[in-house]
Amino acid sequence: xxxxxxxxxxxxxxTGGELCVSRAMxxxxxxxxxxxxxxxxxxxxxxxxxxxxVGLGLMGTAFFSLLAVLSRQxxxxxxxxxxxxxxxxxxxxxxxxxxxxxxxxxAGVLLVCIGVAVVIIxxx
Amino acid sequence: MKSSAGLHFKTYLLIFxxxxxxxxxxxxxxxxxxxxxxxxxxxxxxxxxxxxxxLRSGTIWLGIGSLIVFFVANMLVLSWADYSYVxxxxxxxxxxxxxxxxxxLREVVTPLRWMGVLLICLGVLVVGHTPPRTTxxx
Numbered sequence: 001x002x003x004x005x006x007x008x009x010x011x012x013x014x015t016g017g018e019l020c021v022s023r024a025m026x027x028x029x030x031x032x033x034x035x036x037x038x039x040x041x042x043x044x045x046x047x048x049x050x051x052x053x054v055g056l057g058l059m060g061t062a063f064f065s066l067l068a069v070l071s072r073q074x075x076x077x078x079x080x081x082x083x084x085x086x087x088x089x090x091x092x093x094x095x096x097x098x099x100x101x102x103x104x105x106x107a108g109v110l111l112v113c114i115g116v117a118v119v120i121i122x123x124x
Numbered sequence: 125m126k127s128s129a130g131l132h133f134k135t136y137l138l139i140f141x142x143x144x145x146x147x148x149x150x151x152x153x154x155x156x157x158x159x160x161x162x163x164x165x166x167x168x169x170x171x172x173x174x175x176x177x178x179l180r181s182g183t184i185w186l187g188i189g190s191l192i193v194f195f196v197a198n199m200l201v202l203s204w205a206d207y208s209y210v211x212x213x214x215x216x217x218x219x220x221x222x223x224x225x226x227x228x229l230r231e232v233v234t235p236l237r238w239m240g241v242l243l244i245c246l247g248v249l250v251v252g253h254t255p256p257r258t259t260x261x262x
Contacts, residue, residue, distance in 0.1 A: 018207065021198075030203055046199060085211075089208060089211040093207045099208050099258050104251075105254045108212055108252075110247070112212040113247075114240075114243055115245075115246070115247055117240070118237070118239055121236060
């Protein structure tokens with residue numbers, strides 16, 4: 001049961017965190033100037049968006065949950081499960097960020113999901 | 125359309141940076157930490173001792189630097205591109221890790237693993253044929 005909750009945190013909080021960072025960056029607006037000064041200015045502006053902090057907090061939670069899971073289960077089991085993040089990410093992109101996830105994009109996400117799982121199973 | 129071509133170019137460029145510096149940072153951190161050895165941080169003195177070792181390792185600083193480049197590139201690309209585009213596209217990092225392991229570290233990459241890499245690349249190719257941005261610029 002604990003392991004299940006930890007997996008939920010690794011996948012849910014990890015992907016949720018990235019979705020929040022994405023939302024924060026969308027509100028900062030498209031970056032067009034890539035000079036170092038401009039990039040630093042963008043980072044400072046992003047840190048003023050509350051979604052950014054929610055995202056960083058969730059990503060931190062996911063990181064420590066991953067460490068906790070890894071102390072209980074083998075890497076070769078843990079990492080294929082985290083491939084589910086790609087499915088969660090596409091769902092989140094559609095409903096939380098309002099992106100158009102077309103059938104073609106779903107097909108690609110599914111291939112990536114299976115591929116990531118196979119890569120990890122094929123590790124020795 | 126010129127603006128669309130520009131959007132594709134800078135999206136690919138930043139995802140390329142993510143795919144190179146993400147795995148590189150992880151490998152460098154892994155190498156640096158292995159050199160320090162198994163750590164025990166039971167007492168505050170031990171914790172400070174480990175931290176001072178970590179902070180004096182050039183490899184670990186390079187790893188941290190790489191991961192910062194990765195994260196900033198990730199932030200920047202998400203300022204315009206869909207998350208449901210960037211996330212699968214950046215999974216090319218798994219292929220990069222396998223290539224690094226095979227050519228640089230001379231590790232054995234099993235046929236099954238190469239097959240997974242192939243599937244990921246196919247998936248990324250399919251996602252890459254969708255427009256990077258499907259929402260209105262905010």
